[in-house]
Amino acid sequence: MQAPIIDDELWALIEPLLPKPGRRNNECRGRPRVSERAALNGVLFVLRTGIRWNHLPTELGFGSGATCWRRLDAWQKAGVWNRLHALLLDRLRESGQLDLSYAAVDSSSVRAVGAGGKTGPNPTDRARPSSKHHILVDANGVPVSVILTGANRNDVTQLLPLVDAIGPIRGMRGRALRKPKVIYADRGYDSDTHRQRLRDRGIRPVIARRRTEHGSGLGKFRWVVERTHSWLHNFRRLRIRFDRRSDIHEAFLRFAFSLVCWNILKRAQLAF
Structure with missing residues (x-):
């Protein structure tokens, strides 16, 4: 199944509305942060397909279902x-x-x-x-x-x-x-x-x-x-x-x- 993609024109409207992510401590190690656009594509995939968060296919580059859920929650609270x-x-x-x-x-x-x-x-x-x-x-x-x-x-x-x-x-x-x-x-x-x-x-x-x-x-x-x-x-x-x-x-x-x-x-x- 092909992943849904937010096209460039729509992304240009959405990106300035998203809250800026907090700065990470340079000493912190771990996985790099999933980009906002990749997480948004994951949210769109769930919206279109109805798939459960824990079944979101990470191989499509969205990040985990938990990551996409947290971003959606944060964006909703920010009034995006x-x-x-x-x-x-x-x-x-x-x-x-x-x-x-x-x-x-x-x-x-x-x-x-x-x-x-x-x-x-x-x-x-x-x-x-x-x-x-x-x-x-x-x-x-x-x-x-x-x-x-x-x-x-x-x-x-x-x-x-x-x-x-x-x-x-x-x-x-x-x-x-x-x-x-x-x-x-x-x-x-x-x-x-x-x-x-x-x-x-x-x-x-x-x-x-x-x-x-x-x-x-x-x-x-x-x-x-x-x-x-x-x-x-x-x-x-x-x-x-x-x-x-x-x-x-x-x-x-x-x-x-x-x-x-x-x-x-x-x-x-x-x-x-």
Whole structure:
């Protein structure tokens, strides 16, 4: 199996965001430190394949699974993935690939092996421990914000937090973007209270109502969020949650968000 490689352009964006490693004592002996790029490739290998850390093939030059896990932990604590995602959103807006004329929200449940933080009984999977990925995407399916919760949390409870989690998106002269003009959502978000709170934020809610016939017509707007969930599930580590620590799973999730944004940006560049 060929190892996944972080290409040079993406690495040029990531490298300045990584915390500087501490200086080693000259008298210390032992194995040389695995480079940041090699460790990042190891993290990407785990994200894409879903392989367990202790099965990470060291012959591919990643270093041990423990080394890659420690780097991922340190980078998550340093806020690397949040800053990388914000940087890529700015680039997407600059290239005209970000469209917040409307946004769509939805969630996806993933089984959690061994439970852990931010898990809960999944009402659609015999109450097995699971987590939910709540995401908000723009009109092109660009992932803009994400929240991890237990699977027993109702979707509507995360509607406003998803909107509030949108950071200022720059990339162009003038005011930064902070909110979509319209939000499309399915029946799981049906709440007059939340509709009013969205209006108070200057956002027009278009949310299907419960106990109404199917065929509301929202599918022609909401399909982009379902496609983005599909893109995220191409990363096998996100299909089943193996990490008991919620922050490690969130690190994988936010790294995947950045990779999806990067792929959209690269496709746009190749089109010109």
